[in-house]
Amino acid sequence: MIRAEIITIGDEILYGQITDTNTQWISAELDKIGIRTVRKSSVGDTEEAILQIFNEASQRADLVIVTGGLGPTKDDITKKTFCKYFGSSLEIHPQALIDLTAFFKKRGREVTGLNKGQAELPTNATYIENTMGTAPGMWFEHEGVVYISMPGVPYEMKGLMTLSLLPKIQEHFKTPVIFHKVIRTVGIGESLLAEMIDEWEDALPSHIKLAYLPSMGSVKLRLTGFGDNIDTLEQEVEAEFQKVLPIIQEFVYGFGNDELEEVVGRLLKEKGLTVSVAESCTGGYLGHQFTKVAGSSAYFMGGILSYSNEVKINQLGVKAETLAKFGAVSEETVIEMSENIRKLCNTSFGLATSGIAGPDGGTPDKPVGTIWIAIASEHQTITKKLQLGGFREQNIHLTAINILNLLRKTWL
Amino acid sequence: MIRAEIITIGDEILYGQITDTNTQWISAELDKIGIRTVRKSSVGDTEEAILQIFNEASQRADLVIVTGGLGPTKDDITKKTFCKYFGSSLEIHPQALIDLTAFFKKRGREVTGLNKGQAELPTNATYIENTMGTAPGMWFEHEGVVYISMPGVPYEMKGLMTLSLLPKIQEHFKTPVIFHKVIRTVGIGESLLAEMIDEWEDALPSHIKLAYLPSMGSVKLRLTGFGDNIDTLEQEVEAEFQKVLPIIQEFVYGFGNDELEEVVGRLLKEKGLTVSVAESCTGGYLGHQFTKVAGSSAYFMGGILSYSNEVKINQLGVKAETLAKFGAVSEETVIEMSENIRKLCNTSFGLATSGIAGPDGGTPDKPVGTIWIAIASEHQTITKKLQLGGFREQNIHLTAINILNLLRKTWL
Known part of the structure; x- marks a missing residue:
């Protein structure tokens, strides 16, 4: 199983001044494509702390996902620290500058000095366009480990992951074919639900996993099948789904993303x-x-x-x-x-x-x-x-x- | 400055199935008493991962705060792993058993086998009563580092911290005297606010720090004074507060915890x-x-x-x-x-x-x-x-x- 580690960079999160919602979202998305998060870490805006966590993470994980520290001000040192870590250097990336200029132009503004720095990338970075902001995404491969760097602004991060990075991760790691089915229930607690379906759960084939995702007043059940062929997998998950549905029918109000x-x-x-x-x-x-x-x-x-x-x-x-x-x-x-x-x-x-x-x-x-x-x-x-x-x-x-x-x- | 590290144990948080609100709350509370969080980590319910993070954290921090993994089921291995790490063993703690029995009795129930295990503590633990739940808090001192263990249920954790552990931390580490004043503003963004008060901010004495705590539609300003004498400190912070208030008066709607x-x-x-x-x-x-x-x-x-x-x-x-x-x-x-x-x-x-x-x-x-x-x-x-x-x-x-x-x- 591919092992991932998620790193958040920034004093504001470390000191509890802002809420980190990125980490949970990223790990849930990785879980859906069969990648196991093995550690989440949050470190401050210091070179020493960032280098230390990069070193540690590279020994535990195949994929290191980093958010934050990409702003235009001098507090934000993620890119410089990546250069130090990889032994590369910062250079203006031509396509990044073109996209950045277009981004500003669309809003009736010029790219000023401080912002122009956002088009500078480590020389070993693969550029990933950020259509929702000014800090590009980056993809690095170094000694068998993939590193991804993204801004910490949640909707920019989600845009980069959904549009570009999740597909690229699946392709690079040749992750297994995955099929999900989410059943949403209301009016029953997690443990009672688990008791009702424990026989069914115990009999699930080993390539189909069940997760309980509780929130206040409701519980989601997620069935995840891992395999080679999407059609077979879909049929298999659907068959299990049809077995469990009658048992819990009265509590089921929807599927997938239904609220x-x-x-x-x-x-x-x-x-x-x-x-x-x-x-x-x-x-x-x-x-x-x-x-x-x-x-x-x-x-x-x-x-x-x-x-x-x-x-x-x-x-x-x-x-x-x-x-x-x-x-x-x-x-x-x-x-x-x-x-x-x-x-x-x-x-x-x-x-x-x-x-x-x-x-x-x-x-x-x-x-x-x-x-x-x-x-x-x-x-x-x-x-x-x-x-x-x-x-x-x-x-x-x-x-x-x-x-x-x-x-x-x-x-x- | 005292350095703290916060560790969350549990697969559910690691895989993004539940939201971790504890870590932010703990680091914000530590920040208020002048303790600097240097790393936050989240690891799964495996002995190897837990031992590894304990070893790492003990080299970086004076205070290691651990939440989660204290439930009665076999998935929850925090206590056993603490024993392995410290070279201690689990034993029924007499006071913990008395409190646990009383907790159940109040709810008209008996302590059953699985729950009785919650009164077992590592032999080197100082017992901290949890009045809101069945898993006790614990305090350890080991080779110059303090370890705190608490359940992951947010209101139980907050109860333990507020009633027992934050005062004990302040006493143990002889943290400096701290005085806070929070000003709550609405109707102005963080960067405009910062521009309005930058002269004042630059002139703050070095023992009084300013933090911006933004949320949607409002920004809190927190002044924190560090010193030896609470009365002097209060006067000094109050004096700075009186200087800044007229500049931002029209945006100020309250103080402290006011919503x-x-x-x-x-x-x-x-x-x-x-x-x-x-x-x-x-x-x-x-x-x-x-x-x-x-x-x-x-x-x-x-x-x-x-x-x-x-x-x-x-x-x-x-x-x-x-x-x-x-x-x-x-x-x-x-x-x-x-x-x-x-x-x-x-x-x-x-x-x-x-x-x-x-x-x-x-x-x-x-x-x-x-x-x-x-x-x-x-x-x-x-x-x-x-x-x-x-x-x-x-x-x-x-x-x-x-x-x-x-x-x-x-x-x-």
Whole structure:
């Protein structure tokens, strides 16, 4: 198996001043093409630290991926240090200068002195064009090890990897043919899911691997097949997929890159259905889940954030006696909220949430994390009580996930 | 300066299956007490890899902080590997067993075989109680280097560090007295801010350092003083702070751990003022900014998500002719939205957003990122046009930041 090491260069990441999202993304992409990351490291902007990690990494890995330290200022010493490490020197790369000049020209600017330095590359570098920024990517081969250098700006790095470097890595290392299938689940924890499918998992052929990728409220299962022939592999992975699907069907909401709010949105759009929301404890977060999806105006009409009882009564038309008798966090209240918002916005469905997100406001009867959700349709209103009890932001997030999934399972 | 190295153990992080947020948090905390992180590494769950990184780290650092690999299952080999590295052995730690038993009892459970192993510690470990979970923290001293081991679960790790380990580190290493002052700004980029204050920055005494901590839409400035006497230091940092404040005053919204939505909420509460929102392009995100703050029901009454024109007209009372004549993304529309929501919800302020979040929907006149915001008060309504043009989620986030800041600057 090809072994990779990922190195991040920069004081800002080392001292915790900015978040490094590149390393996780790169290792996940390498994992998908069957390359094993064996070490991730972050070092500061000093020649000594960079040379030391290059030396160490070259002994452990076949592929060394380096991000950061390629800016135009004097703090950024990655290129100089590569030269020292390889025994090469910096020279203007003609194509890099042409691309850099074009990049600036497109934005109505000239290449100035400091920026012109970005077209200087170590003499042993293979130039990789960066269409999204001014620091080029570089590819080196040295004593049997491949080194890749990229800027640390996440979208520039992702552009370079996706467009140029991942295909080049696959070609260079003749990585095996890989086929992935991702199953996305919601409403079940990782360990329960693992128990449900452990017999199936144990019986998987050795060239098909399963990975659990959990996040808050959902778990992705990724099947990865390794082989020589893509068609055979696809059939084999598909066959395993067909075996496991019936076992976990009720928790599966999508595949591949599907997000729950996208799947729900797509189904609503396909069926010509619309939604509105009446949010109390989620306070806008549920609306945001719908509207962060591009094109959501096709099915999301709007809603009311009825945080106070006055807004529940005056704008949403919840009966004062319902609130007085059962409280804002009750099945009776969410039923009225969901039915009224559906009528007010003239939508296929009305979704309502009311609960105690915390940290305060809990009672022995209704502790923090007690949340009622309801969905009204033309002929029927369904409700569900959630007992969450986590931190405030978790309670809000999980409420949104739960009601989206309830809508999907019941009516989409 | 004390040199630290942070090591994360676990295949899941190495292969990019889960996000590592611990490393950044730890290095930022160390930075605050004047300890310099010199390397961060992530290795897999193999004895060879762990021993190798321990050996390397002990040569570079005075303090080696290790997270992960402390679970009860056989994959988790950190403790065994520590024993091998130190030449010690695992033994039940009496106090650890007492605390573990109490932890389970509180949750109505018995300590079973697999979990009992969590009370086994290397014989040379100093036991550090973990009140939030079952895997104890550990402190080792070996050949002049301190090693700390903690579970990888973020809130358990943070609890251990904050309650026990950071004070113990400061005591052990006799770290210098440190005083921090954080200034939080919004509405100006890092490089413009740096230009504004560069004379002041250049004149800072050598024992007071400045760090820029940028995030989307805001920049924190952190002044850190190092010395012997906390009172003198506090005065010195405060004096520098008083010099810089007038230069950047208009961009300063808070200090320390203040978040913009918390500052706005606190000011509203103090002054007995209330808000409501009429959201089009932000689709609930602005409401979520208010309501994710605990206790926000004191000042956030509610609002209307008027995503469709029908909801703008029927629920919010925007005139159909305003929409027809000027469009939904116009100053005229957001003025009506903000004034109407203020009256409907009977609040001190009504906030409104309408814009083209993208990626679709832009026109030559109104490209993606064109956003109008308005705030209505009893006697006056103010508006602002934003020209953002980033990605959809950025446009939504920056719109919320802008309107919160406009409210703060104008009326709070």
